[in-house]
Amino acid sequence: MELQLALDLVDIQGAKEIVNEVAAYVDVVEIGTPVIINEGLRAVKELKAAYPHVKVLADLKIMDAGGYEVMKASEAGADIITVLGVSDDTTISGAVAEARKQGTKIMVDMINVPDMAKRAQEIDALGVDYICVHSGYDHQAAGKNSLEDLATIKRVVKHAKTAIAGGIKLHTLPEVLAARPDLVIVGGGITGQENRQAAAAEMQRLVQAAW
Numbered sequence: 001m002e003l004q005l006a007l008d009l010v011d012i013q014g015a016k017e018i019v020n021e022v023a024a025y026v027d028v029v030e031i032g033t034p035v036i037i038n039e040g041l042r043a044v045k046e047l048k049a050a051y052p053h054v055k056v057l058a059d060l061k062i063m064d065a066g067g068y069e070v071m072k073a074s075e076a077g078a079d080i081i082t083v084l085g086v087s088d089d090t091t092i093s094g095a096v097a098e099a100r101k102q103g104t105k106i107m108v109d110m111i112n113v114p115d116m117a118k119r120a121q122e123i124d125a126l127g128v129d130y131i132c133v134h135s136g137y138d139h140q141a142a143g144k145n146s147l148e149d150l151a152t153i154k155r156v157v158k159h160a161k162t163a164i165a166g167g168i169k170l171h172t173l174p175e176v177l178a179a180r181p182d183l184v185i186v187g188g189g190i191t192g193q194e195n196r197q198a199a200a201a202e203m204q205r206l207v208q209a210a211w
């Protein structure tokens with residue numbers, strides 16, 4: 001089981017400062033969608049240049065032109081790139097084919113997928129590396145989480161690794177870990193804490209103990 005830090009509400013300098021503090025406690029650092037909207041793929045490039053050994057996920061949430069966008073994110077230094085589960089199969093296949101060429105990986109974000117079991121099976125068959133259930137900010141505001149969806153994909157996914165994201169905090173982490181995802185994604189649960197290092201260290205301890 002691995003821990004991913006999501007950096008969403010920061011600029012490039014802010015992202016570097018947080019990575020400085022917590023890199024030792026996380027397995028993957030995500031450059032979040034809001035950062036990429038504000039700063040472009042330059043954010044991925046600069047983070048990778050500053051921390052060449054850190055595994056970086058670019059949360060592009062690709063919806064079209066999978067091959068082209070994966071190529072650009074891979075060239076910027078991303079190790080993992082996200083594509084939306086609601087996009088067309090050809091977009092996902094194009095993303096997977098390009099990622100294979102580039103030596104990078106594809107995570108499919110299942111946000112707003114209506115039939116989770118059916119779509120997770122279809123996407124698993126397309127050869128993606130991760131399938132991630134996700135309660136985005138708007139879902140979180142409505143009090144939702146993705147534990148039920150995680151149980152669903154754990155039941156049907158045979159090849160891809162499973163991941164969960166959305167509003168996970170230290171006090172909700174044990175419940176998430178009990179469902180045994182391969183990857184847990186935490187943003188505000190680390191970045192929004194007064195002592196980010198302590199939060200990340202404790203989360204890492206719990207994630208590693210859950211193996």
Ligand SMILES: O=C([C@H](O)CO)[C@H](O)[C@H](O)COP(=O)(O)O
Nearest residue numbers: 006033136166167168186187188
């Ligand atoms: O993907 C995300 C969201 O859609 C904003 O782009 C977040 O990275 C993801 O939800 C994890 O962040 P937290 O919900 O703050 O843990």
